[in-house]
Amino acid sequence: GQNIDQPTEMTATEGAIVQINCTYQTSGFNGLFWYQQHAGEAPTFLSYNVLDGLEEKGRFSSFLSRSKGYSYLLLKELQMKDSASYLCAATDSNYQLIWGAGTKLIIKP
Amino acid sequence: AAGVIQSPRHLIKEKRETATLKCYPIPRHDTVYWYQQGPGQDPQFLISFYEKMQSDKGSIPDRFSAQQFSDYHSELNMSSLELGDSALYFCASSLESGGTYEQYFGPGTRLTVT
Numbered sequence: 001g002q003n004i005d006q007p008t009e010m011t012a013t014e015g016a017i018v019q020i021n022c023t024y025q026t027s028g029f030n031g032l033f034w035y036q037q038h039a040g041e042a043p044t045f046l047s048y049n050v051l052d053g054l055e056e057k058g059r060f061s062s063f064l065s066r067s068k069g070y071s072y073l074l075l076k077e078l079q080m081k082d083s084a085s086y087l088c089a090a091t092d093s094n095y096q097l098i099w100g101a102g103t104k105l106i107i108k109p
Numbered sequence: 110a111a112g113v114i115q116s117p118r119h120l121i122k123e124k125r126e127t128a129t130l131k132c133y134p135i136p137r138h139d140t141v142y143w144y145q146q147g148p149g150q151d152p153q154f155l156i157s158f159y160e161k162m163q164s165d166k167g168s169i170p171d172r173f174s175a176q177q178f179s180d181y182h183s184e185l186n187m188s189s190l191e192l193g194d195s196a197l198y199f200c201a202s203s204l205e206s207g208g209t210y211e212q213y214f215g216p217g218t219r220l221t222v223t
Contacts, residue, residue: 031210042199042214043152087151095210096165097142099151 002026004100006088011106012078020073020086020103028093034062034073035087037102043087046073075105083107111136113215115200121221122190130185130218134202140164141183142212143175144199152199158183159205187220195222 003025012018024032031050035043049055049064049071061074073086085102092098114133122128134141140159144152145168154167158177169175172190177183187194197219201212 033211035214040197040219042217045211045213048211091210094165095205096157096167097154097212099154101151 002092002098004088004090004098006086006100006103008101009104009106011108012075014078014080014107014109016078017074017076018078018105020075020088020105022071022073022088022100024069024071024088024090024098024100026090026092026098029066030091030093030095032062032064032071033089033091033097034060034071035089037085037087039085046086078107080107080109113200113202113213115198115215115218117218118216119219119221121223123223124190124192126190126222128187128190128220130187130198130200130220132183132185132200132202132215134181134183134200135204135213138181138202138204138213140203140205141177141181142201142203143169143183143185144201146197146199146217148196155185190222192222195220 006022034046037043047062054063059076064071087102088100089097116131142157143155146152155169156175157165161177175185197217199217201214203212
């Protein structure tokens, strides 16, 4: 079957760095997305990885290892506004998004 | 930049009533997706359209139907509403013919069934 695993909740301190891991099993693979979602709001696109390696975009970076079925989202210099759920989603052979349940990130001062 | 527009933003209906949700994708985007998201849950894919044709179907109940019109806007029609249909309904659009599959989400419609 198709499955996405990511931690349910993580806590980090303002100004610190946090890494949110995601493992996936899909029928075929056409890339992995990370979305940020604040409570009651729409998911917003953060990153897309289809090749192995690290993609850096400001304070956020995303890494992919296709052979391991693994990705992580790295958030640096954490700010209080980064408190949100972070959704990992993989595209299968039909380019359909398979969503993880999301990781709720709590930032403490 | 223009974003995905959804209307209405909030909707309250009673059991067994019908509801219609509308979605206006980002201009020139060719694909529209509908998602249902319950509290604390990840988005559940319902249905998608590519160039006005249904392209994929997920966990959409038979009581729901959707279509995409010539101007690319899409409508999700929900009949015989049940209490369990209370959720956030997101529409997303993407430009699949451009080779990217980033989905841009609208603000969502919060449906409450009483």
